[in-house]
Amino acid sequence: MGISICWLRRDLRIDDNSALFHSLKSGLPVLPVFIFDAEILSGLDSYDKRLIFIYDTIRKLKLLFESAGSTLLVMYGKPEEVFVRLFGQFQIESVFAGIDYEPYSIERDKAIEDLCSHNAAGFHRFHDHVIYAPKQILKPDGKPYHVFTPYSKNWMLRFKSDAETNYPSEDLLDNLLKHPPTEMPDSEALKMVWKQTEFPVSGFNTQLIEKYDKVRDFPALDATTHLGIHLRFGTVSVRKLARLAYRLNQTFLNELIWREFYQMILYHHPEVVTRSFKPVYDNVRWLNREQDFDAWCAGKTGYPLVDAGMRQLTQTGFMHNRVRMITASFLTKHLLIDWRWGEAFFAGHLLDYELASNNGGWQWAASSGCDAVPYFRIFSPARQQQTFDANEQYIRKWLPEYSSAESYLKPIIEHTFARERAIGIFASLNKT
Numbered sequence: 001m002g003i004s005i006c007w008l009r010r011d012l013r014i015d016d017n018s019a020l021f022h023s024l025k026s027g028l029p030v031l032p033v034f035i036f037d038a039e040i041l042s043g044l045d046s047y048d049k050r051l052i053f054i055y056d057t058i059r060k061l062k063l064l065f066e067s068a069g070s071t072l073l074v075m076y077g078k079p080e081e082v083f084v085r086l087f088g089q090f091q092i093e094s095v096f097a098g099i100d101y102e103p104y105s106i107e108r109d110k111a112i113e114d115l116c117s118h119n120a121a122g123f124h125r126f127h128d129h130v131i132y133a134p135k136q137i138l139k140p141d142g143k144p145y146h147v148f149t150p151y152s153k154n155w156m157l158r159f160k161s162d163a164e165t166n167y168p169s170e171d172l173l174d175n176l177l178k179h180p181p182t183e184m185p186d187s188e189a190l191k192m193v194w195k196q197t198e199f200p201v202s203g204f205n206t207q208l209i210e211k212y213d214k215v216r217d218f219p220a221l222d223a224t225t226h227l228g229i230h231l232r233f234g235t236v237s238v239r240k241l242a243r244l245a246y247r248l249n250q251t252f253l254n255e256l257i258w259r260e261f262y263q264m265i266l267y268h269h270p271e272v273v274t275r276s277f278k279p280v281y282d283n284v285r286w287l288n289r290e291q292d293f294d295a296w297c298a299g300k301t302g303y304p305l306v307d308a309g310m311r312q313l314t315q316t317g318f319m320h321n322r323v324r325m326i327t328a329s330f331l332t333k334h335l336l337i338d339w340r341w342g343e344a345f346f347a348g349h350l351l352d353y354e355l356a357s358n359n360g361g362w363q364w365a366a367s368s369g370c371d372a373v374p375y376f377r378i379f380s381p382a383r384q385q386q387t388f389d390a391n392e393q394y395i396r397k398w399l400p401e402y403s404s405a406e407s408y409l410k411p412i413i414e415h416t417f418a419r420e421r422a423i424g425i426f427a428s429l430n431k432t
């Protein structure tokens with residue numbers, strides 16, 4: 001008998017999962033599949049904590065499918081090769097998956113779609129990672145937005161009418177293929193080093209979300225949700241979170257809309273992965289001094305807030321949003337180091353690393369991006385510290401050697417000089 005495959009990727013959950021829901025309604029028994037993509041894994045360090053997060057999540061998900069009488073088939077390899085094997089093993093009528101908007105994934109999915117059609121099977125994709133797909137919120141002329149505010153207004157108008165969309169996949173698990181439990185590749189086969197690791201919880205903290213607008217900017221309060229990793233891998237439903245945000249806090253909902261805005265930009269402008277959204281800024285003559293970069297990475301620039309942020313990142317895999325903006329601005333404007341260097345460093349360390357948001361955040365800070373900070377508005381790390389960490393609680397937490405501003409490491413660059421230099425360089429590009 002034929003089956004449907006539900007290929008889980010960025011939607012690693014059972015509830016409100018659009019691809020799983022549609023597959024379970026397909027009329028054929030559904031076999032859920034997860035592939036550890038050899039291509040992606042080869043670019044990761046074996047100690048990468050995100051691998052542990054995925055591995056752990058998959059293991060729990062597999063148990064859930066097993067308790068429903070089925071399994072989650074966990075494979076390792078190049079997706080195309082894995083699917084060739086699957087087509088040999090099962091009579092697959094259809095493959096269902098959530099859409100991934102990254103350039104690599106689009107290419108990968110095209111290959112799988114071709115393979116499906118070669119095997120007379122359908123390949124069906126559904127929006128799940130975002131509420132509105134990149135082509136759903138467009139300007140009246142049908143072109144993508146390049147400014148956040150009108151995009152978010154349009155997004156909100158639409159959300160008001162569609163807010164109840166829900167895919168109760170969790171109610172349809174009887175339609176899974178009955179299958180004995182399967183083995184999962186062990187961590188050695190995946191070339192990963194397993195270590196017991198704590199991750200942010202996936203529950204929604206309603207009290208925090210209610211007061212989000214008042215507390216989110218103060219890094220010492222640590223009053224943001226830390227849901228980034230869960231949104232990245234789909235271990236929570238963004239639809240459920242957005243519905244809650246809609247009721248509780250517009251500022252929080254706006255941040256979820258920024259996330260969709262950057263997904264939309266990446267989809268329509270995949271060139272931003274390597275180039276500036278505003279091409280003129282590809283002409284910045286970055287200084288790219290390695291010793292400055294090393295000082296920034298190590299949290300030893302002499303600016304306590306910058307240093308504390310970098311230490312938080314390298315020690316925990318997280319950095320508070322305000323501090324992300326300050327450290328990114330400092331690297332690109334004060335040190336005149338190419339935003340791509342910083343972007344890559346964050347990509348290697350952030351647990352919540354997401355190509356679209358990281359690229360968007362970096363290009364925002366470097367002023368080269370879509371709806372970015374204007375080049376002449378350069379953060380003063382000292383002033384930011386006075387405003388957002390006035391009692392030095394955050395910097396003291398991450399800089400054990402800090403006892404006073406006077407005795408702290410001498411800044412590697414003077415603020416006024418750096419600010420004027422950056423403004424001069426960026427302004428000259430805008431004149432040409």
Ligand SMILES: Cc1cc2nc3c(=O)[nH]c(=O)nc-3n(C[C@H](O)[C@H](O)[C@H](O)COP(=O)(O)OP(=O)(O)OC[C@H]3O[C@@H](n4cnc5c(N)ncnc54)[C@H](O)[C@@H]3O)c2cc1C
Nearest residue numbers: 224225226227228255259321324328353354357358361362
């Ligand atoms: C230089 C730089 C790099 C960044 N890199 C990433 C990244 O790799 N991955 C990532 O998810 N976010 C990134 N951000 C955005 C933001 O800093 C993080 O989403 C946020 O700090 C994550 O913490 P949280 O989960 O507690 O977020 P909360 O403040 O609780 O927000 C909830 C969710 O909304 C989304 N969100 C919040 N703020 C933004 C934003 N400005 N842009 C896009 N989405 C947002 C995230 O999914 C976040 O988890 C970056 C920002 C900057 C300035």
